[in-house]
Amino acid sequence: MRHLLRRIGFYLVALWASITLNFIIFRLAPGNPAEAIMARFQGRMNPEATQALLLQFGVTKDPLWVQYFQYLNNILHGNFGLSVTYFPTPVSEVIGQELPWTLTLIGCSALISFVLGTLIGVLIAWKRGSVLDSLLPPFLTFFSAIPYFWLALICLYVFAYTFNWFPLNGGYAIGLTPGLTPDFLGSVIQHAILPGFTIVLSSIAGWLLGMRNTMITTLSEDYVLMAEAKGLSEQRVMFSYAARNAILPNVTGFALSLGFVVGGALLTEIVFSYPGIGFALLQAVQNSDYPLLQGIFLLIAIGVLGANFLADLVYTVLDPRVRQERG
């Protein structure tokens, strides 16, 4: 229990750090969002409108620490300010629209990649020296060194542009109204296959190779030999004895690399013009839309922290030593 409390304490500190970083970084930015909007109107704005804009974006001359607490207060109330790109839509609304797309696409493909990679890793370590074991690792090493978005470009070129098997861009066919109709869902799945496939392809190598290597180390442990000597079934030895112990570093690895997977997947979304946070991120970067950027980063940070916390919980379940030593 004490272990759990410590972890919760740590994640609270990490959360505070990311919120504060988010505050500080955007104070470094030249200008403010109101100026960005004004620049768009190229000086054809009267003083009253300017004043109103400044108020709307919460630009004040208060001391920094007052601004900081106002910012914290705003975040607690879910108020992330107004987006410059989609002015005057609030940032939270923009993100709310895009989030389900990203969550489904990246969530599903990261999970598929982790499960598939780990399973194949277990299998090729078990059948060590087989054709698959000698061919797959170098092949996948090459794939893991490929930038996500470039693999996405290639897939798009080959499967969508040349062979026409998949749509070139978007999250669903133009002309369909979003809803729970079979037409719409079918179109969504058809659009998601290629981006999802790319994300799986470029992130699977890490899980697979990590699992293979720890699995090989575990397989030479005495208790595995003992289990085999007792005549337990192959599957039981493979999964309940070896894989269960070998998976621990992979769980930590999964949590820690999530930030990278999400970042890469965002770039992949941009290549596929897939609706989602990645697309919003590109808009925000191109338009210097700081409020939107701030909101997106905070959201990703909270998501990744949450996933890490979950992985920590899973770790406690999987590894009794963590519970006993510090529990």
Added chain:
Amino acid sequence: MNIPAREKKGDDFTNVQMPGGTTVRSAKAEESLRNARLRDLWRLLTQNPKAFAGVCMVAFFVLVAIFGPLFIHTNPLAFSSDVLSSPSSQHLLGTTQTGQDVFAQVVVGTRVSILWGFLTGLLVTLLSITIGLVAGYFGGVVDDVLSLVINVFLVLPGLPLAIVLASVLSYKGPLTVSLVITLTSWAWGARVLRAQSLSMRKRDFVEAARSSGESAFRLIFFEILPNEIAIVAAGFVGTVIYVILAEAGLEFLGLGDPNIISWGSMFYWAQNNDALLQGAWWWFLPPGLCIALLGAGLAFINYGIDEVANPRLRREPKPKAVKMRKAA
């Protein structure tokens, strides 16, 4: 890995980090030990087939980066009337939307990308060495505070943070991209090195040096650090892969300087001019292939180091030889 016994080391690589030397060594002996360690590293890189393949691939790109631009006589930024032509004898890799020669761009871009990739990798490694070793050596409150910082940076999403930072800074260029990536990716190496130094600070050779009155700075960087050189090397290789991928990603988003030719900025222009929809595969294919090959080369080096460091991962005909000897 047959390291001569006189160097007080076992026959496997993990032992390199644990020389149990209790005597205070003279400067000369230290020098030769350091040379021996470098020799081990070199042997490791050339004897393991995976690592050797990796070294060859990386060496190729480094040579292209150094000497390649000397053989390019066309200005990679010059426009021409050959717009979007496919590869031919005149333009080995075709031309861009504005008639620029893609081959010239790739070669010149190699220099920029490799230079900044390795430079940033070096920066990241230096930062993680300093923080990791200081935390591990001093322990106590210093360690508590630094560990917290390390762990927080470890869980913060690095690439998104880098994107946010780079878009806020008003100066755009390789230097900003490099600094931003340094700031967001040092934590991994620092954590590993901290754990290693923590176990090293109470070793006899450190105690001996301390009692002979050496400063903390010397203890950290001249006593402890040389013993962790293998971890540092592996960390550096891994970091360079990450850095080159991240730099390409940031430049692809237009957060670098698009007027400086690098692999990443080539993507930026290709994407912005819809190279894909025009079927100009020769425009976006080469830079990515270069990144992938260089990254794979570096990864092979790391897997090689891994195999040597963890003897269970490598397959050797040794057991047979032992059996035969026993039989005889």
